[in-house]
Amino acid sequence: MQKVRECLAYGDISSLRNQQSRLTLERGTAGPALTAPKPAPQVGVAPVPMRSQRKRTDVPHMGRPSASATSRRDHTAEHSGPRTAHWRGGRRQVPVPLVGLLLLILTVGCGWSYLKFFYQGGGLSWSELLTSSFTEQENDSGAVSSLLEVVRVSEVYDRQIRGVKRMAMIPGLNNLGGDGQEHLEALRRDAAGPLLAQIDMFRDLAAAGIQQGTRPDRERERLRALAHQGDILDVECQRLILAWHSLAQGVYWQDLAGLSDAQVRARRDSLQAAAPQDHAAALRELDLENRPQDLAHYRQQTWSMARLLALFDQETFSEEWAADLYGVAESVSPTASPATRAYRNSAFALARLKRMEHGASLGSHAYADSWQTGQWLPAAVLSALPDLRQTAGTLAAGTLAAGEAPPLVADTVALYRWLESSDEAVAHLVDGSLKMAELENNQAVAFDRTTYTPLLRRLNHEAVVRRLQAGQATTDLATAQEAASVADFEEALAQAQMPGSDSWSELAETLDDPFLAGWAAHMARRNQERQLQKLNQFETQWVRAQAGVAKIRTLAGGGSDWSAAWRDLDRALRLGLEAGRSSPSVSATNQQRCRIMRNWRNSLRAPAPLQLEKLTVRLAQDRLAAAGRAVLELRVLPNGPVVRGRPFSIGPAAPAGSGWVGTVGTGLLLADVTATDAFELKVMGADDGRELLKVDIPSLADGAGPGALSRAQGGDGGTVRGRVGPGWWRALQSALQPELSMNDPG
Structure with a gap:
C-alpha cells in the first residue's frame, strides 16, 4: 500500500502499472478499509417481554422537570374510552409476530429514507436511484456561455470517485449491471463537453486578434485575461486526460484535484511516455486529438498580442526592447x-x-x-x-x-x-x-x-x-548665458578650420552646457581619429615606398623595364608625404622618414639619358605608293629638343598588300629626359619630307613613358615599336639609395 501511495503521489504510471495486478478496488481508493456489513438480527429471535417493565423515576434536577414528569400519561383521558380486549387487569400484551412486523416496516422505511436523502434520488426506481447516485450528474444542461469561469474537471472527477466508493460499499452492486461506463459518460458529458465548448470559444476570441487602439491599455488587459483563461483551459484539458485514464483503467487517483498546474503537466507527460496507447485512447474518446495543439497555438498568439501592445507602451528604449519587439511581431499571426x-x-x-x-x-x-x-x-x-x-x-x-x-x-x-x-x-x-x-x-x-x-x-x-x-x-x-556660450563656441568652430588649432579637449572641460561640451569632446575625438588615421596611412606608405625602392633597384640593375614599379613607388611617396604633412605632431623618426621620401621622389624625377634602339615602323597600305626611304624624328613635348635619325628603307610587308614595314637600326639619343616628359615620334619621307606617321607617347607619370615603346604604339597611319637602351633603366639604380633599412628607420 505504501508503494501504491507513492506512485499515486508522484503520478508514476510505469511503477503503478506493475502493481496493478495486485490492486483491488478497496486498495485503489483512499480512506479506511471497507468491511463487510454486519448481518441484521433475525426478526422474532430475541425474547420480547410480555409485561411492561416499570421504569425508575428520575430524580428531577434544579431548573428543569424530570424525564418522568415530561412523559407522564394522562390516565383520565386514557381510560375515558372503552377498554379493549388487550387490557386485562391494567396490563398490555403485544403479540410477538406483530412486533416483528413492526420492526421490519420500521427498518425498510428508515433505509428507504436514508437512501433517498443520501443519494438525492427521490421518486426514482431502484435502478435509476443506483445509477444516478453513483454517477452524480449535475442538474444543469452543461451549456457554456462565457469564459469567466473555466469548467472544473476536478469537481466532476471527484463526484465519480465518490460514486465508485459507494458502489464498493454495497455488496452485490456490481451484479446489477454497473461496469463503470456510467462514470466515463458522466465525465464526457459534464466535463469534456463544456470544456471543448470553452476551448472553441477561446479559439474564436483569440483568432479575432486586436480589436481597438483607442485604449490600448484596456485592449492589452483584455488579451492578458483571455490568455490567462487559455492557460487554465490547457491545464484543465490535461487534467481531463488524466481523469479519463484514472476512471477507464481503474487507477482512481485521489489527489488529482489537488495537483498544481506543473504537477498536472508532469503527470500527463509521464502518462504519455509510460502508456502512449492509453494516452492516445483518452484523447480519442474525449475528442481531444488536435485540441491541445490548437489550444497551445492560440494561447501563444494571445500572449504575443498582449505583449506587442505592452511593448508599444514601454517608457524607455533598450536593446532588449528592440529585439523583443521584433521577435514578438514575428510570432503574431498576420491574418488575425x-x-x-x-x-x-x-x-x-x-x-x-x-x-x-x-x-x-x-x-x-x-x-x-x-x-x-x-x-x-x-x-x-x-x-x-x-x-x-x-x-x-x-x-x-x-x-x-x-x-x-x-x-x-x-x-x-x-x-x-x-x-x-x-x-x-x-x-x-x-x-x-x-x-x-x-x-x-x-x-x-x-x-x-x-x-x-x-x-x-x-x-x-x-x-x-x-x-x-x-x-x-x-x-x-x-538664456543670456547659454546664448553667450553659443557665440563663443561658433568662434571656436571658425578657428578650428585653421591648421594646428586643436584645443577641443580643453574647451570641453570648461563648458557648462552639456550639449556644447559633448560637441567639443566629439571634435576632440574626431581630430584624434584623423591624426591616428594619418599616422597609420604614413606607416603604410613608408613600408610600400621601401619595397618599391628595392624593386626598382633590382630591375634597374638588370636593365629591365621598371615603368610600373616607378608609378607604384611614386604614388606611395606622394600619399606618405601628404599624411606626414597633415599630422600636427610628427615624431623625430617620422620626420627623418619624410626627408628620405622627399629625396626618393626627387630622384624619380631626375633627368636621365634616353636612347632608342631598333625601332620597327609599320605603315598602312595607302601611306606609300611604292617602296622607298623614310626618316624618324623624336621630339620632347611640348617644346623640348628634337632628334632625327638617318634615312632607312621601307618596303612591302608580308603578306602582300598588308602595308609597309621598315627598321631603324641605329638609336636616337636624348640627353636629358625626365619622368614627366611626353614624346612625339614622326615618320617622314626622306625625299619629300611628307609625314607618313605620327605617334604621341604620354609621360611616365601619366602612365606611359619610354617603356611604352616595348609595345606597339599606334597613330594615324600605322604603328611604331622599339627598345629603350639599358642606360635609361640603369640610371635609377644609383639615384635611389636605401638610406634607411626596413626594420631600423633610425
Missing part, C-alpha cells in the same frame, strides 16, 4: 485581424528604424558639419523611414480609427518630419511658429532621449545663431 496586422507591420518598421539609428550612432550626427536639409541623417536611417511612414499611414487611414495608431509610431513619424527638413525646422524656431517644447514633449523623444535630444539641441543651437546674427532676442530659445 486588420488591426493586428497593422500593429505587426509597425513593430517591424519601428524595430528596423531603431536598429539603424543605434547602429549609426544617430545622436552623434548632431555634431555634423552639414546639418541642413537632412544631410546630417545617415543613409541607413533614411532608408528605414518609408516603411514606418507607410505603416503609420495604414494605421491612420482605415485599419484603425483616427487617432488609434500607437503614439510611439505616430510621434516618431512626426519627429522625423522636422529632422529631415532641418533647415525648415530652424526657420520655424527662429520665427516662433515652432516651439522647442513641442519637439521635446514628443513621445518618441521621451522614449529615446539619448538618440534624439542632441539632434533637437542642434536645431535649437542653429536657431540661436541665426537670432544672434540678426541681432534678435533669444530669450525664448536660450
Whole structure:
C-alpha cells in the first residue's frame, strides 16, 4: 500500500502499472478499509417481554422537570374510552409476530429514507436511484456561455470517485449491471463537453486578434485575461486526460484535484511516455486529438498580442526592447485581424528604424558639419523611414480609427518630419511658429532621449545663431548665458578650420552646457581619429615606398623595364608625404622618414639619358605608293629638343598588300629626359619630307613613358615599336639609395 501511495503521489504510471495486478478496488481508493456489513438480527429471535417493565423515576434536577414528569400519561383521558380486549387487569400484551412486523416496516422505511436523502434520488426506481447516485450528474444542461469561469474537471472527477466508493460499499452492486461506463459518460458529458465548448470559444476570441487602439491599455488587459483563461483551459484539458485514464483503467487517483498546474503537466507527460496507447485512447474518446495543439497555438498568439501592445507602451528604449519587439511581431499571426496586422507591420518598421539609428550612432550626427536639409541623417536611417511612414499611414487611414495608431509610431513619424527638413525646422524656431517644447514633449523623444535630444539641441543651437546674427532676442530659445556660450563656441568652430588649432579637449572641460561640451569632446575625438588615421596611412606608405625602392633597384640593375614599379613607388611617396604633412605632431623618426621620401621622389624625377634602339615602323597600305626611304624624328613635348635619325628603307610587308614595314637600326639619343616628359615620334619621307606617321607617347607619370615603346604604339597611319637602351633603366639604380633599412628607420 505504501508503494501504491507513492506512485499515486508522484503520478508514476510505469511503477503503478506493475502493481496493478495486485490492486483491488478497496486498495485503489483512499480512506479506511471497507468491511463487510454486519448481518441484521433475525426478526422474532430475541425474547420480547410480555409485561411492561416499570421504569425508575428520575430524580428531577434544579431548573428543569424530570424525564418522568415530561412523559407522564394522562390516565383520565386514557381510560375515558372503552377498554379493549388487550387490557386485562391494567396490563398490555403485544403479540410477538406483530412486533416483528413492526420492526421490519420500521427498518425498510428508515433505509428507504436514508437512501433517498443520501443519494438525492427521490421518486426514482431502484435502478435509476443506483445509477444516478453513483454517477452524480449535475442538474444543469452543461451549456457554456462565457469564459469567466473555466469548467472544473476536478469537481466532476471527484463526484465519480465518490460514486465508485459507494458502489464498493454495497455488496452485490456490481451484479446489477454497473461496469463503470456510467462514470466515463458522466465525465464526457459534464466535463469534456463544456470544456471543448470553452476551448472553441477561446479559439474564436483569440483568432479575432486586436480589436481597438483607442485604449490600448484596456485592449492589452483584455488579451492578458483571455490568455490567462487559455492557460487554465490547457491545464484543465490535461487534467481531463488524466481523469479519463484514472476512471477507464481503474487507477482512481485521489489527489488529482489537488495537483498544481506543473504537477498536472508532469503527470500527463509521464502518462504519455509510460502508456502512449492509453494516452492516445483518452484523447480519442474525449475528442481531444488536435485540441491541445490548437489550444497551445492560440494561447501563444494571445500572449504575443498582449505583449506587442505592452511593448508599444514601454517608457524607455533598450536593446532588449528592440529585439523583443521584433521577435514578438514575428510570432503574431498576420491574418488575425486588420488591426493586428497593422500593429505587426509597425513593430517591424519601428524595430528596423531603431536598429539603424543605434547602429549609426544617430545622436552623434548632431555634431555634423552639414546639418541642413537632412544631410546630417545617415543613409541607413533614411532608408528605414518609408516603411514606418507607410505603416503609420495604414494605421491612420482605415485599419484603425483616427487617432488609434500607437503614439510611439505616430510621434516618431512626426519627429522625423522636422529632422529631415532641418533647415525648415530652424526657420520655424527662429520665427516662433515652432516651439522647442513641442519637439521635446514628443513621445518618441521621451522614449529615446539619448538618440534624439542632441539632434533637437542642434536645431535649437542653429536657431540661436541665426537670432544672434540678426541681432534678435533669444530669450525664448536660450538664456543670456547659454546664448553667450553659443557665440563663443561658433568662434571656436571658425578657428578650428585653421591648421594646428586643436584645443577641443580643453574647451570641453570648461563648458557648462552639456550639449556644447559633448560637441567639443566629439571634435576632440574626431581630430584624434584623423591624426591616428594619418599616422597609420604614413606607416603604410613608408613600408610600400621601401619595397618599391628595392624593386626598382633590382630591375634597374638588370636593365629591365621598371615603368610600373616607378608609378607604384611614386604614388606611395606622394600619399606618405601628404599624411606626414597633415599630422600636427610628427615624431623625430617620422620626420627623418619624410626627408628620405622627399629625396626618393626627387630622384624619380631626375633627368636621365634616353636612347632608342631598333625601332620597327609599320605603315598602312595607302601611306606609300611604292617602296622607298623614310626618316624618324623624336621630339620632347611640348617644346623640348628634337632628334632625327638617318634615312632607312621601307618596303612591302608580308603578306602582300598588308602595308609597309621598315627598321631603324641605329638609336636616337636624348640627353636629358625626365619622368614627366611626353614624346612625339614622326615618320617622314626622306625625299619629300611628307609625314607618313605620327605617334604621341604620354609621360611616365601619366602612365606611359619610354617603356611604352616595348609595345606597339599606334597613330594615324600605322604603328611604331622599339627598345629603350639599358642606360635609361640603369640610371635609377644609383639615384635611389636605401638610406634607411626596413626594420631600423633610425
